[in-house]
Amino acid sequence: MKIKKTKGIVKKLYKELKQVKRYGEEMAALSDEELKFKTTEFRKRYHDGEDLDHLLPEAFAAMCEADKRVLGMFPFDVQILAGIAMHHGYLAEMNTGEGKTLTATCPMYLNGLTGKGAILVTNNEYLALRDAEEMGPAYRFMGLKVAAGVKRDTDDKFENEEKKKIYNCDIVYTTHSALGFDYLINNLVKSANDRFMRDFYFIIIDEADSVLLDSASTPLVISGAPRVQSNLYDMADFFVRTLQENLDYEVEEKNVWFTEKGLEYAESYFGIDNIFDPKYFEIYRHLVLALRANKIIEKGTEYMISESGEVALIDASSGRMLKGVKLRGGQHQALECKEKVEITQENRSMASITYQNFFSMFPKMAGMSGTIYDAKDELYDVYGKKVVVIPTNNPIQRVDCPDWFFSDSKKQFEAAIRLAVKKHETGQPVLIVTTMISDTEILSHLLVREGIPHSVLNANNAFWEADIIKEAGQMGAMTVATSMAGRGTDIKLGPGVKELGGLAVIGVGRMLNIRDERQARGRAGRQGDPGYSRFIVSLEDDIVEKGTDPEKLKKYIDGKRRISSRRIKKIVNGAQRTNEEMGVTNRKNSKDYDVVLQLERKLMYETRDKLLDGGTIPWEKLIDISMENLDRFLKSSKTLVWSDLNRYLLDNISYRMDNEVKTINLQNKARVKAYVKAKVQQSLEEKLEMIGSKNGMNDFIRVAALSAIDEAWIEQVDYLQQLQGAVSGRSSAQRNIIYEYQGEALESFRKMEVRIKQNIIRNVLLSEVSMDKKSKLHIILP
Known part of the structure; x- marks a missing residue:
């Protein structure tokens, strides 16, 4: 709109x-x-x-x-x-x-x-x-x-x-x-x-x-208890390495999916008949994770191997290594498997929000x-x-010069250094801004070769970088930084710098979007100060290589075919537009995926809040829930036998059996329900007697219900995190993956509701409850 x-x-x-x-x-x-x-x-x-x-x-x-x-x-x-x-x-x-x-x-x-x-x-x-x-x-x-x-x-x-x-x-x-x-x-x-x-x-x-x-x-995402470690990572990684692009899988921009042929091959390889059958969910999930890890998640731009040998993510907007942050849903472990480093524990996702x-x-x-x-x-x-x-307080005096375009990065970096040296020789402060950490290192090496002292900021430490960036406007200062380093800190001009034209910003490489470029230019010319900016780009910029046909680029970069600056500009700007469109699509998908979780989260958090704020579940409601659970059990048992009923009673109602149960006609469902209802009532009365007060009983029921809700909700959040990754590989079958995700998420929510009801009754009826001398309630949940 x-x-x-x-x-x-x-x-x-x-x-x-x-x-x-x-x-x-x-x-x-x-x-x-x-x-x-x-x-x-x-x-x-x-x-x-x-x-x-x-x-x-x-x-x-x-x-x-x-x-x-x-x-x-x-x-x-x-x-x-x-x-x-x-x-x-x-x-x-x-x-x-x-x-x-x-x-x-x-x-x-x-x-x-x-x-x-x-x-x-x-x-x-x-x-x-x-x-x-x-x-x-x-x-x-x-x-x-x-x-x-x-x-x-x-x-x-x-x-x-x-x-x-x-x-x-x-x-x-x-x-x-x-x-x-x-x-x-x-x-x-x-x-x-x-x-x-x-x-x-x-x-x-x-x-x-x-x-x-x-x-x-x-x-x-908040992670909690570890999941049982899967042995499927290695198997999936090995399988994916045998696949052929455009035959077994297809890649488009930052998406990858199996073709029909690839799915048939997977079914044959793992000896299964239908890979989308829920019982093979874990196999399919690991295959999608391995496919993404090997084919679209790039080492050097999206992650790196740290000095300690761990897979460390890189912040795309800052180039900063993200300490302690991991990809969710097993994707991080798939990357570790790809890189042959130690596979860390995959943890459950306990809570999540966009x-x-x-x-x-x-x-x-x-x-x-x-x-x-x-x-x-x-x-x-x-x-x-x-x-x-909002209008500026003073008119902008910065001179924003047209971009320079080159076919390859060697010419691009040489031009950037020549311009930086020329400005530096007059005493004008220079800030060279790049998109990638690796580019700051190359530029630093070239400046050392020119004998120019300089600071390099890679957005690794916001505290000391802010102190350094403040000084970037002083006479003769030379600073090389990633686009996000020191963001939010003003660069004030030193004495005599205004007369030299203010701070000169030289951007090296086309950035992820126009906003980042405007942000970089905006480092100069603050509050009506003079300033200068120019971007120097090439066909070897990271964003161009990702968004353009490699064979087409190779001809121009190798010099086998002449290319005009106008043509380079068209290719470079087109790649940036494509990246911005992908960003919009990814953010829309992220929001669409979270719609279901948002509705479920709102309902669950409101339920929790009512319980935390003193609400409880009346006895009548507990008895209704127990009867609902029993109806479900009876429907699932085509022919009810004593062993099944005994198992159900021991797992859900009471650890103590009595002789009366043997006198019940199992074919008479009304008689079975009456017996179980009486057992539920008896168990509640015993708990009340043990606790000694109605308020204490309400507190106990509240704790039991919260535990049941939390356990089921954590399982649901974790499952939805895994499901997102799994459905992303279904595009091959001409499916609407968001629609499928929402359908499966809704179905899993219904199953969760059933699980909550079962566990509330189990927690209330089977918990061990005692009061200490200080009238403090002690509960051991089943």
Whole structure:
């Protein structure tokens, strides 16, 4: 869906800006104590029924004055304008260097007044901690509580009580991944006291394009207990290595699937009649994992082998090695098998959510970024959010030069170094930006050969990289960095640099999308400073090689056929467009896959919350469930015999048998049901007597039900993670794989419901229960 330009929205925002400015003089005339008291006044007015939109002009004016007094910075009109836009739920495009950190203080303050919590998420721990530390004094001056939801050392975890204090603050700065994982963990707790989050209200997403788009295809997954290790990895890997492309399997862009011939070969190889039969699910799943590992997941760009000999994933947008992150559903183990390294334990997926569904849970969601307008249509389709372009405070003085095009990387890198040296010789600072870590190493080697001192940033450590990137605008500085290194940190120009033309950004290689290129160019020319940018690309850029026919490229790169710059430009830009379209498709698929899980997750979490908040299951309902379970058992037994009934009673109702059972006519189903119902009633009464109180009994039933729900839900999440990988290999049969996935997921949910009902009754009737001297309940589940 195409959305119209937003000039009308900006006009309305300017009207509100004028109202804020009108209150500015009034706030400036207040003493510190009077200004602080405004928070108490605003809160009272809000709780008395005045809405935030009505409070906005005064509250924004008060916060602007606090920023000036405490931080020494008064927000520019365009910053106030962007703040108003975000309060109203828009995504604001603000040029790099326009001061997004200060911009957020006004909408965060206004929404923090509600007592419901305002959260700002950004890309990394460094930025979250920096913003909380730098902006915190202004919020505290105004009487609001502020906290950071991350620590510098990611291995250092918060305790539950610490998390409670953090999320009970008016203002929280954190990362998108930390917040998402906290949400999943918060819905795995065993008691109400262990919950540390309150209901979501208002969120601002910094670097919103990176979070809502670039990170959106990979769901957050919490892993738990190890799965029994499969011996199918080696067998599947060996089998896949015998396959022939276009005969047994087909590859298209980043998708791979078996042909009909390939499926027939697999059935013959493993001696099975129908590979899609549910009983062969594990074989088929491992074949798909091995096929993907060997044919489309690329070493060097998507993963690497670390110094310790482990398969380590690479962040596509930053080139950073992702510490401790693994592909889900057995894909990581398939890669390990391919690389002949030790196969690590495959863990169950206990909880999962995509960013699309996670951020859509906030009643008020806004964001800001320097490069978000290019994706406005997708953002509207997925999140229902409009993008508003905020004017710059000063006109942009940066000179963006036309790209240079080359047939091969050797000429490309030589041209980049020549341009960098030429700029460097004048004293002008230079920032060379690449898409890949390997390119930064090549450029560094060439600069060493030229005898030019320089810094190399590979997006490995956000903390020290931020310190280095700050200095990239100093006279004579030479910096080589991946596109994401130091993102979110301003590069300020040193003395005398403006006169030399400001910072020169040289981009080497066509980037994954236009947004990344705009982000790179935006490193220069901040706040009306002069600047320079130029991209130098070639047919050997990674994105071009992935998105173009290799045979066609080879002729041009080898020099066997002449090619014009115009033709190169067409091929390179076409490859980038293809990559962007693939990104949109992948994100759409990710959302479609998660639709079923989203609905199931909502239902399960609501059920858990009711139990945690004191709800229980009445005796009558427990008896109804036990009868429902029995009906299912009786239907499955065509001819009921004593041994079957005894086994059922021992597994589900009671470990104690009595002689009466032998007198029952098994053909009389009504008599069997009456007997079992009486046993259920008797067992419940014995439990009540043992516990000694109705409240204690309710607590016991609650624990038993939660355990049954959690066990089944974890199995369901884990199965759906595996199912996603398995169905992706079914395209060969002209199937709608999303439709098939949703159908199978729904069927597995129905089976899960049955399993929950069976386990609730088992847990209630077969658990060992006792009370200690302090009247504390002890439960041993069956």
